[in-house]
Amino acid sequence: MSARDVVITGIGLVSSLGEGAERHWEVLRAPGAKPVYDADIFHPYTIHPLPEIEWGQQIAKRGDQRQMETWQRLGTYTAGVALGDAGAKDDEQLLATMDMIVAAGGGERDVNVDQAILDAALSRNDRDVLLNEKLTTELRPTLFLAQLSNLLAGNISIVHKVTGSSRTFMGEEGAGVSAIETAVARIRSGQSSHVLVGGAFQTEHPDMLLAYELGGFLHRKRWKSIWKRAANDGGGVITGSGAAFLVLETREHAEARGARIYAVIERVASGRSKRADGNLSDAISGLVRALDLPEDQLLAISGASGAHVATGAERSALASAGKFAVRGFSSLTGHMKEAQFPFAIALAALAIHNNAPYPPFDAENESELNGGPVDAALATAIGYSRFEGAALVVKA
Amino acid sequence: MSSNTDHLGRPIVAITGIGLVTSLGQGIKDNWAALTAGRSGIHPITRFPTDHLSTTISGTVDFLASSNKGASALTYELAELAAREAVSGASLNVNDFAGPLFLASPPIELDWHERLSLYDTADLTQPVYERLLAAAREHMRSDTFEASQFGSIADRLSDRFGARGLPITLSTACASGATAIQLGVEAIQRGETSRALAIGADGSATAEALIRFSLLSALSTQNENPEKASKPFSKDRDGFVLAEGGAALVLESLESAKARGAKVLGILKGCGEKADDFHRTRSKPDGSPAIAAVRAAIADAGLHEDEIDYVNAHGTSTPENDKMEHLSLSTVFGERIKQMPISSNKSMIGHTLSAAGAVEAVVSVLTMQHGVIPPTINYDVPDPAIELDVVPNVKRDASVSSVLSNSFGFGGQNACLVMTREPV
Structure with missing residues (x-):
């Protein structure tokens, strides 16, 4: 135990399962938790939709809400939940010195404008001129900002007054891994005392599905757990809208302000294995070894996406270690891309904080954790296409 | 040993390699010649038709193999060329850089x-x-x-240069290049690595990008004389000129640079940042976040305001930025600001967005190395509300031992770097 331990003091979660750390704990600790999904709206793809959200609870001004597309609104909202959970909401001084790292995607384009261009282009040879014509007249001027990657962080600054610093990382799951890893490294080394870190993903937009399907990654048949999706049913990924934000700080900083501590992020490991070489499973084993995990059987909160190659490699790497009770939460939430790693860490912290494991989310493919206290857990995010991350979360 | 650590006991970070590509040309040599000659790289757009557009000029990079192959391909090529020049210039292996990679690039x-x-x-x-x-x-x-895929360019660059670990792709809008450098500096200061490769690259000047900035009234519409359109700090400035470019810096602990006998081009002495919570595109009217970022960078460098010789301005040529940058600088530097040289590379290069902070850091290093300050061109009608020595129109010989480089961006992004010629 050290004053510079990186502790989690605030958790904000939103997924199809609901909102908030407590809600997620309650749903997921109950045996036989059922997914919430919609198989119709983007048929043949299944998605896990956003729950009902009262945006005004975290984004008071309707004017602010209107300046954001759903992805930014979701992230800004969830960041507010995390800040509230950390007891940081009204502490101006704390917020003005709080650093921020957001793992962002972006690109929530105007579907109607795009579709009008696509349709008009079918009968035009001067397509570049058509683009100018349509985009200059039909784009909403502020849409650019409302879907721009770094403006999720920008809106968090405006709405929640987090202004110590603002950094946005991009790059699918890897962005979430780097965001957590950088935040932890900065705090541990004394470069920062407290950081808001997280990400959001809003899947209910055809372009968000397109970015997976250009690589053939989406599952196209009825919902199944991530471990059961067959190769002839598509690429294995079912996406979900959701977000995860964490407030991280030094133990010293948290204790000085009397904050509740969920858990400690003990170690983070990241990697960029060369997937084409076909040894991802070995790379994941190496990543897990680098965390220097406890000997005992361990809860593993897996961010596996369902993508066949990456999920298969993670499964075999974890199975070969012979000690993990794996919980693939994406079976229930869907894959939340940039938010995947922060979400995994949040679920690990909740199990440790409550000193109880989650029951298997897929009883045929996930084993029970044998008794004893839950004082440590592994969290993973192995990218569906590239980049890998894992962390050891331990009892405070 | 103490000479290898700074005022806070951290490893001193040296710059041992630089690379640059802009509309002015490929490579340090051509860019420096153009910048000191006061030449503009801004030209009429030919990459796509300009029918219906209110701005028809830009600083696109049109001379590369990928110039017509889309934003992703061109951004990669700009990054690759700049990084290759920086890494080879640092006498390091371009296939085995063996340090982490930080890439500032546009959201794709x-x-x-x-x-x-x-x-x-x-x-x-x-x-x-x-x-x-x-x-x-x-x-x-x-x-x-x-x-x-947002992570693909950095992934390819990591393969290309043999970078270590998971590369970070970041965006802090128009401050991105400075943030990439800051991330590299911090990694070295934490002792995680002895060197890092920081790249800013932006090849995203598409019709849609141009239209988006036009719709926000951010771009100059002075199309008649393209090379005259970008006129930072002038009274008749009317917006920035969209541009493309790539810049790379090899950052290295001074200890490591000395140990391998590398030439030290400059010292990355301090970084400062502060987010603005006022508005999505406008800065807080009192300039306090930009002021805080400037002060934080100078303090992080262990310097006093009086020890800054020159400011490489963000200087976009928008009415708002230049006014606010003047306000921030005059608050920090007081009366002395009227005599301090301050110039904007964007008067010649245009605004390279995600790359700008890195481009201007590279030019700052060259400024100290050569003892020559590139001018702010097109300064014909001074803005009486902005009393600055902008090094108008013609380069100036001057011994510059320290530079403040500013980067400000949409979304409340403010990042500042302080570089010095010598370690102490």
Whole structure:
């Protein structure tokens, strides 16, 4: 135990399962938790939709809400939940010195404008001129900002007054891994005392599905757990809208302000294995070894996406270690891309904080954790296409 | 040993390699010659038709193999060229850099040409949302997939240069290049690595990008004389000129640079940042966040305001930025600001967005090395509200031992760097 331990003091979660750390704990600790999904709206793809959200609870001004597309609104909202959970909401001084790292995607384009261009282009040879014509007249001027990657962080600054610093990382799951890893490294080394870190993903937009399907990654048949999706049913990924934000700080900083501590992020490991070489499973084993995990059987909160190659490699790497009770939460939430790693860490912290494991989310493919206290857990995010991350979360 | 650590006991970070590509040319040599000659790289747009556009000029990089191959391909090439020059200039192996990579690059979106070509193959009897998706899964073009992934450019660059670990791709809008450098500096200061490769690259000057900034009234519409359009701090400035470029810096602990006998080009002495919570595109009227970022960078460098010789301005040529930058600088430097040289490289290069902070850091290093300050060109009608020595129109010989380089961006981003010629 050290004053510079990186502790989690605030958790904000939103997924199809609901909102908030407590809600997620309650749903997921109950045996036989059922997914919430919609198989119709983007048929043949299944998605896990956003729950009902009262945006005004975290984004008071309707004017602010209107300046954001759903992805930014979701992230800004969830960041507010995390800040509230950390007891940081009204502490101006704390917020003005709080650093921020957001793992962002972006690109929530105007579907109607795009579709009008696509349709008009079918009968035009001067397509570049058509683009100018349509985009200059039909784009909403502020849409650019409302879907721009770094403006999720920008809106968090405006709405929640987090202004110590603002950094946005991009790059699918890897962005979430780097965001957590950088935040932890900065705090541990004394470069920062407290950081808001997280990400959001809003899947209910055809372009968000397109970015997976250009690589053939989406599952196209009825919902199944991530471990059961067959190769002839598509690429294995079912996406979900959701977000995860964490407030991280030094133990010293948290204790000085009397904050509740969920858990400690003990170690983070990241990697960029060369997937084409076909040894991802070995790379994941190496990543897990680098965390220097406890000997005992361990809860593993897996961010596996369902993508066949990456999920298969993670499964075999974890199975070969012979000690993990794996919980693939994406079976229930869907894959939340940039938010995947922060979400995994949040679920690990909740199990440790409550000193109880989650029951298997897929009883045929996930084993029970044998008794004893839950004082440590592994969290993973192995990218569906590239980049890998894992962390050891331990009892405070 | 103590000479290798700074006032806070951290490893001193040296710059041992630099690389640059802009509309002025490829490589340090050509860019420096153009910048000191006061030459503009701004020209009429030829990459795409300009019908219906209110701005028809830009600083696009049109002379590369990827110049017409979309934002993703061009951004990669700009980054690759700049990084190759920086790494080889640092006498390091361009295939085995063996340090982490930090890439500032624009948020990417599927190129319109790809989207349209996908739609040409679509089945129009399907529901609207499903047409592109079905076409995508039937054709499975790996290039198109890679161009839709935010992490792909940094991944390729890591392969190309043998960078270590998970590369970080970041965006802090127009401050991105400075943030990439800051991340590299911090990694070295934490002792995680003895060197880092920081790159800013932006090849995203598409028609849609231009239109988006036009709709926000951010761009100059002085199309008649393109090379005269970017006029930072002038009274008749009317917006920035969209541009492309790439810049790279090899950052290295001074200890490591000395140990391998590398030439030290400059010292990355301090970094400062502060977010603005006022508005999505406008800064707080009192300038306090930019002021805080400037002060934080100078303090982080262990210097006093009086010890800054020159400011490499953000200087975009928008009415708002230049006014606010003047306010911030005059608050920090007081009366002395009227005598301090301050120039904007953007008067010649235009605004390279995600690359700008890195481009200007490289030019700052050259400024100290050569003892020559590149001018702010097109300074014909001074703004009486902005009393600054902008090094008007003609380069100036001056011994510059320290530079403050400012970067400010949409979304409340403020990042400042302090560089010095000597370690102490």
